[in-house]
Amino acid sequence: MRYRKLGNSDLEVSEISLGAWLTYSGGVEFDQTRACTDAAFDAGINFFDTANVYGRGAAETAWGEILSGRPRDSYILATKVYGPMSDDPADQGLSAAQIAKQIDASLARLQTDYVDLYQAHRFDVDVPIEETVEAFQQLVDQGKARYIGFSEWTPEQIRAAVEVAGPDLFVSSQPQYSMLWQAPEAEVFPLCAENDISHVVWSPLAQGVLTGKYRPGEPRPEGTRATSESMGGFMDRVMTDEVLEAVQRLDPIAKDLGITMTQLALAWVLRRPEVASAIVGASRPEQVHANASASGIELSADTIAAIDDALGEVPVKGQTLAGWARDGVRRR
């Protein structure tokens, strides 16, 4: 496993990391969650990404139980705040009160005194950015969060936040990024590079689509996310025949290189130096090992060009699955 520096922090995160979204929030049994997490450590993965809202605390609780059995300095722990934590409409977002309440709840569930990375899951357009920045800064000052990041912020929102916070507070951005969703390359990547902010990208396998296991015109394999009642709904928008056919055109490229489509997809994401880590979800320990083995694979310019040709216009038709995101910035 290779490691990359996260923005201007002193964190060195594994190129492949493990995420908890639809898996360890309830879709995957606890014993299997433990097996996947143990497999991650075996494979050299040191970076773990979750959120308060994943299963409304369930994913953090599961990892709290599992990770607390290991030395705290053997893993880099990231969680997020923003999503609704109850049916009370006030119990969400990035107000100072909500951030203060949610970090304590997350730390209790995660059975730790601090998280390494605390991320704004989205931008809160109803709260002045100054209030959000001050609340995050306070967590750093209190030692509850070592570093701060954000997810799915627009360029306007990133600029405003960095202007208020100065150059040091934000170290990471978490956008959706994969062969099928390349949008962050246009503005978000260069803007963050200017500000020494790295990316830890989500759904780099497009939720499993880029492994090649879903074939156009064929039934979806049983036991996969796409056939899961609780998880599959998020995938329907990307599972068109046009997308699945384009993905199958990647198969000969991977075969020529002697690698799997999964390795090809993850190496493609990691070809960009702006990306510090690809956050991959896994429902089985074998998947964790398969994904980790993509670290260190370098793709030539010819391979990148062949991938572009194979995908054609598909990536620009990719749709972000990022719910909640809203444009705009509120100032004091």
Ligand SMILES: NC(=O)c1ccc[n+]([C@@H]2O[C@H](COP(=O)([O-])OP(=O)(O)OC[C@H]3O[C@@H](n4cnc5c(N)ncnc54)[C@H](OP(=O)(O)O)[C@@H]3O)[C@@H](O)[C@H]2O)c1
């Ligand atoms: N910031 C945000 O708003 C946001 C949004 C979404 C996700 N995330 C983060 O990003 C992480 C990853 O996202 P994700 O889980 O959607 O995306 P992903 O990594 O693209 O897909 C993961 C799923 O693909 C399948 N898979 C993984 N490795 C495989 C392999 N080697 N062979 C075959 N199938 C494989 C598994 O599903 P099955 O085995 O069930 O098919 C797995 O659960 C999340 O856990 C979360 O931490 C963040």
